Amino acid sequence: MLSGLDLEYWLVNHPTIRNFSWTPGKTLGSSPHFLFFTILSYLFSTFILPHRTISSSISPQFIKTISAFHNIFLLLLSFIMALGCLLSTFYHAPHLHWIICFPPHTKPTGPLFFWAYIFYLSKILEFADTLLIILSNSIQRLTFLHVYHHSTVVIMCYIWLQTSQTLFPAVLFTNASVHVLMYAYYLSCALGVRPRWKKVVTNVQILQFYSSFVVLGVMLYYHFTGSGCSGVWGWTFNVAFYASLLLLFVDFHKKSYGASSNKNKLPVKPSKPFFCSNHTHY
Template identity: 55%
Template sequence: MSTLYATAHYWLVEHPSISQYEWIPNQSPGSTPLFLFATVATYLSLTLLLSLRPLPSPPPFLRLITAFHSLLLCLLSLLMAVACTLSALHQSPTPTWPICFPANHTPPRGPTFFWAHVFYLSKIAELLDTLLILLSGARGRRRLTLLHVYHHAAVVAVCRAWVSERQSLFPVALVTNAAVHVLMYAYYLLCAIGIRPRWKRVVTDLQILQFVFSFAVSGWMLRIHFGGGPGCEGIRVWCVNAVFNASLLALFADFHVNNYAKRKRLAEDGDNKKIS
């Protein structure tokens, strides 16, 4: 077990390309504002175009592509969750470092920021989710919601800011989000191969729980920030991120009510009618 841990720690944390990583504006992959704007604009334009025009029947190999895409992101999410945890523990000079980066003393370098960069690029790969949904035909279009498009488009910019602005608290957010995505993409993978698990609601519940957890930990971060000392790095970007998380929490809660609570009430009403 110790040999396995040492091997994983080397390849995920201590490897020179990871341990010596540094975010360099306008030089690191995907770091330019133009790249970010072009990515989000292309995503929104294609989504609008494909949702308005008629599409042919889904190709027979679409399920295979969806399964591969889901498997890839499931494994990548697991890798990022483990790697960022090991990196934050390795790089932390104090126990509270993953919660609050000391202001003006935290350059965007090292293994934790490397995995934040990978996480940012993974959110661009997740944009393919929308294309796969639209290509699945009329049923897919009905599944496409404002929550889905808004979340996918905005999260790319949010995750880029984690690295570029050295936002405090991102290691915790990255690990929790990646962990939830392991389960979410496992669900999508099973659906793509013809198995429909009965725990879809669990995925939504965990997504809501991660936002509630982020607000709880944010209270700890703010206590450190205003408790004296240099304060926490990236606090302005954190404020924007907090508003984004609050909007997602509201949308996920509304989705939960519309898709589960109302369905449960209708089922209960149907049972009552049968009894009467």
């Protein structure tokens, strides 16, 4: 078992983490061109490539195995990111005010920005969620919310790093924690077990948006009553992004769990046993 000191070293004070620096044009994935072509490639592969031809040559058992490993990896990675962010905040935050409002001109260096960078790369890795849906011939699960979220959240994470954006540690910690629950749900599906707590996952996802707006209000108070907070302009994108996702998730919740949703649904062909149908995530 790792002790507290071991965790502090491996998740906070390891030289790679402690000395991390986001340098535009030098750090992998830090250029606008990388961001643009990454998102473009995702959208192209989602809508243009002949998926049915590809999926027909792959056995369902192979997709099931890959899906299980994919979900295990992202579950563990989400847990490590949440813990790394929490410990980095605990050991490096000079005071509580700093967690809510980075001072102006904060440089994107050190443990917290290392975990923001890993989080950014993890969102690119999550593109594989879409690929697995396509390969399983479960195209009905490829909703606008799913594709919109995957293609846009990468921009949010890029802005975090590019602007040293205030409040990202709170968003990173809560989102990574929610993803532990979410990927546990997906893993159960991949193993052939259909959990009964699908609604809980969606409710927790919606709750994180409401909490984000509350904390944002506190940050704006500090920003306008003090010397300002780092990366506030980036929050203009985030606010619009969170608001759009909140509306889409509430609509998804209403359609999936509304009192009349089951009565009005027509019979549909059952989805693959290793995928839980009609679920999305943030």
